[in-house]
Amino acid sequence: MKTTPWRRLLRRHNKAALLLVAFITLIVLAVSSPKLLASLGNYLVLEQFDGRAAWAVVLAGEFPNRTMEAAQLYREGRIDNILLTRQLESAGLKKLKESGIKAATQQQRSHELLLQLGIPNQQIYRLHDPANSTKAEAILIKQWLQTLQPSTKRPKTLLLVTSKTHTKRANKIFAHILGRQINLAVKPSRYDDFLPSSWWKQRHTITEVILEYEKLLAWLLWH
Secondary structure, three states: OOOOHHHHHHHHHHHHHHHHHHHHHHHHHHOOOHHHHHHHHHHHOOOEOOOOEEEEEEOOOOOOHHHHHHHHHHHOOOEEEEEEOOEOOOHHHHHHHHOOOOOOOHHHHHHHHHHHOOOOHHHEEEOOOOEOOHHHHHHHHHHHHHHOOOHHHOOOEEEEEEOHHHHHHHHHHHHHHHOOOOEEEEEEOOOOOOOOOOHHHOHHHHHHHHHHHHHHHHHHHHO
């Protein structure tokens, strides 16, 4: 029997729900162990960047923390160029544009912020096509790398700049999509206030960790 798109979607939602229940159960079991909870927080945070990179990719989301990190790395002389990915426009933003009201996208705001922070305009680049997920961003970056001809112009190392809890998953997804095409580095924003040692004490970071583990486990399960 052929599986319909609706059934595939339902199956995915059921898997995601099971993963979420499993993680919540783990949290309940771990409440009496702050060390275990801290380990769960630390696992999500990955930093693999101790040198220089010609290009830093600022992944969409968490404005302005990620953009500020890229600007600081540029000022420190650790990166040469900054590439901004582009989010899909929200329904509200589209509605404003249809009404003739000018409203900047996150990519446009990031670009403007970089300029205000002293980054030369010629060192800032923007992806034209929007992405609705980290995987979609990775696919677009792969296509962008393929446009850098001849191949000698392609960077040896590509630095991903993102939020702390997003670093582990972003690194896995980009490594899967790009393969051995390029060396990957990843840098969490120093302006992100997420603390692995106490994330369970604040509602917004509890939500952040649960959602990130759900996405990470779903990626590992389906890939």
